[in-house]
Amino acid sequence: MDHLLGIPNAVSLVVYVVLLAVKIFAFVSSLLYSAEHYRVAExxxxxxxxxxxxxxxxxxxxxxxxxxxxxxxxxxxFVYLADVRPALAGLRRR
Structure with a gap:
């Protein structure tokens, strides 16, 4: 039974790392677009x-x-990744 006690900690660590990676990705992505892109995308x-x-x-x-x-x-x-980033990326394709 003792070997099962580490599973919640391992799951928490995985969730922490994944969320940290997603947040860093969103931050870097937000830096890549100009202020004009944000304005044009409203x-x-x-x-x-x-x-x-x-x-x-x-x-x-x-x-x-x-x-x-x-x-x-x-x-x-997640709002940035689901709504804002696609709108900004769509402006680059035009």
């Missing part, structure tokens, strides 16, 4: 998305951050 400003995704990556798993703040930043990161 999305929130580049500075706003860079700040949100950067703070999300920095605070991922920090012990002093309340869980609801981390959850909100994770949701914001």
């Amino acid at each position: 999305k929130w400003s580049k500075g706003g998305w860079v700040a949100v995704t950067g703070i999300a990556a920095l605070l991922q798993g920090a012990w002093f951050v309340p869980m609801f703040v981390n959850l909100a930043l994770t949701i914001a990161t």
